[in-house]
Amino acid sequence: MSEHLAIEVTYGLPNKQSLISLTVPPSTTVEQAIVLSGVLDIYTEINLSENKVGVWNRTCRLSDEIKDGDRIEIYRPLIADPKEIRKLRAQKAKEEGRANKITGAKQKRESSAKSSNNE
Template identity: 45%
Template sequence: MAAPESLAVQVCYALPEAAFLRALNLPPGSTVQQAIEHSGLLLQHPEIDLAVNMVGIYGKKKTLDTVLRAQDRVEVYRPLQADPKEARRRRAGGKGAKS
């Protein structure tokens, strides 16, 4: 079976008011970082710092040098606004355990 000549992948970045989603065809062996750079996301959203923002594929954290497979969706994650455990405690209203 012959290797594909290109990989069809997507790059996405979600904001509260909008989402960036771009379909790409990249050469086999392309990495997460190459997909992000090729998508134009960093030009459209210069606030993204790949040294700080986490990335993943279909909700699973990956490194920038991860080699892509056909149909992968590369995701760039925004930093958390609040610690999830602390937010849960606030929603619970500081209620103690029931006895």
Template identity: 40%
Template sequence: MDIKVVYALRDQQWLTSLSVPELTTLEDAIQLSHILDHVPQHEKAQLVFGINGKVRPHHTKLNQGDRVEIYRPRLVNPKEQRRQRA
């Protein structure tokens, strides 16, 4: 199966295309991508993972064409941010 693994900061992005065997999990894909090598150790515990824009558990099996995403924690609640701008 062909998948993509992505992680983005404000000023830098990582996108890796991988060919993985069937029954590969979300966690397997993240490890195979080596993208977390670019994340400081103290931030790794705060990361959340998803597939195609939806947060998913680590054991979720991937499908052909899935986009595995690594999400950073939100620093500000989006509703609060909109309220402050208004």
């Protein structure tokens, strides 16, 4: 077993991203690696009690031990709830008559045909 583990710590904003490579001793936790990387000094808005963290796109706890080659990711809080956004988008599509492209178009044609026959 090597004396040190080679890892990366990453964090990004829409206009600035950082990928910091460093070596840490075995048995280092995710939280210790983040502190050692210096990313908290670069991005002062990071709050480890609020921001979720993960290793290779899988959320983890700050107390988890890292392995050689791990990429620790610090996630930003979501601006909007994805479920709510999908619900609003579906509602808008319904209102515009494009919720179901097959039946929605058919319903439009049928209703316009009925109105043409009534004239």
